[in-house]
Amino acid sequence: MITSFPVLSQVARSVVCGVLLVVCLALFAGRTAFAQTPLHQPKAALEPVAESGTVGAHAETHGEHKEEALTQNAPLLIDTPYFKFNSSMLITWIVALALIVSAQIATWRIKEVPEGAQNFWEWLVESLYNFLQNIIGPTLVKQTFWFFATVFIFILALNWFSLIPGVGTIGWGIPNEAGALTHISRPILRGPNADLNMTLAMSMIFFACWIIWAIKANGPGGFILHLFAPKGEVSGFLMKALMVVIFFCVGLLEIVSILFRPVSLSFRLFGNIFAGENTLETMTALGAPYFGWLLPLPFYMMELLVGFVQALVFMLLTAVFTLLIMPEEGHKH
Numbered sequence: 340m341i342t343s344f345p346v347l348s349q350v351a352r353s354v355v356c357g358v359l360l361v362v363c364l365a366l367f368a369g370r371t372a373f374a375q376t377p378l379h380q381p382k383a384a385l386e387p388v389a390e391s392g393t394v395g396a397h398a399e400t401h402g403e404h405k406e407e408a409l410t411q412n413a414p415l416l417i418d419t420p421y422f423k424f425n426s427s428m429l430i431t432w433i434v435a436l437a438l439i440v441s442a443q444i445a446t447w448r449i450k451e452v453p454e455g456a457q458n459f460w461e462w463l464v465e466s467l468y469n470f471l472q473n474i475i476g477p478t479l480v481k482q483t484f485w486f487f488a489t490v491f492i493f494i495l496a497l498n499w500f501s502l503i504p505g506v507g508t509i510g511w512g513i514p515n516e517a518g519a520l521t522h523i524s525r526p527i528l529r530g531p532n533a534d535l536n537m538t539l540a541m542s543m544i545f546f547a548c549w550i551i552w553a554i555k556a557n558g559p560g561g562f563i564l565h566l567f568a569p570k571g572e573v574s575g576f577l578m579k580a581l582m583v584v585i586f587f588c589v590g591l592l593e594i595v596s597i598l599f600r601p602v603s604l605s606f607r608l609f610g611n612i613f614a615g616e617n618t619l620e621t622m623t624a625l626g627a628p629y630f631g632w633l634l635p636l637p638f639y640m641m642e643l644l645v646g647f648v649q650a651l652v653f654m655l656l657t658a659v660f661t662l663l664i665m666p667e668e669g670h671k672h
Contacts, residue, residue: 479662507526
């Protein structure tokens with residue numbers, strides 16, 4: 340286990356600060372990034388029914404047979420000119436609060452022989468630290484571990500919490516002709532990583548941190564040289580001039596790649612989680628009314644694995660992107 344308990348306490352609290360940073364930026368992004376589903380629907384289209392139902396079932400409205408599915412935008416629960424609060428933010432705050440409380444309890448009174456919550460957090464922090472140290476090296480991991488650990492723990496907790504029964508299936512919806520609620524159009528709880536606002540917010544946080552780490556490690560001039568300067572040794576004036584032109588073009592391509600990274604990170608996580616939720620919906624609808632609880636069970640097991648893999652992939656990609664911008668001596672470990 341980790342022998343320096345003050346370090347464990349500092350790391351755990353850094354994870355907590357990182358969670359708060361993610362939540363704050365996600366809240367800001369949720370207000371500004373994408374159009375949200377309006378709070379008040381026309382009466383002819385939506386009659387709110389405050390009870391549970393099966394998301395993704397087939398709804399009949401005004402005699403028409405219509406298949407409903409998850410909306411890409413998390414429905415707004417509170418919609419005012421000054422504050423907007425959607426269903427994915429609710430889970431984000433619940434999970435963030437749970438992580439904060441758990442980390443604080445675990446590190447409140449550090450014991451030399453860990454037990455309970457302290458033992459779990461020590462195991463988790465040490466495992467992540469050693470894993471990342473083998474990938475990005477001991478020097479870089481000391482500077483960036485707080486972010487990568489936060490990203491993994493936070494995304495994993497959000498993904499698994501979103502699989503709890505009731506998430507996405509309790510709220511307000513559209514009753515059919517018989518008066519039964521067959522589709523939840525405004526769920527009270529919605530998986531945060533199935534909301535592009537959330538994944539984009541975390542990607543933009545990484546992008547900001549990446550710029551700070553890159554400039555800090557290379558300096559402003561070194562950062563530019565890292566992108567555009569020729570690599571390797573060549574002889575002859577014409578060959579050197581050719582290499583300058585080639586690596587200048589390579590640098591432009593690298594800039595495009597860097598700018599695209601937040602987009603690829605956010606869409607990769609969003610796409611996998613959103614697709615998983617729709618898969619569970621479809622299986623529930625196919626099994627209804629008698630086997631709607633049984634058919635999705637194998638896919639629940641798969642989504643548990645997908646949730647872990649996507650958290651790991653997001654952490655590893657951000658770690659590798661950071662390693663690539665470090666000076667050459669920082670790659671040796």
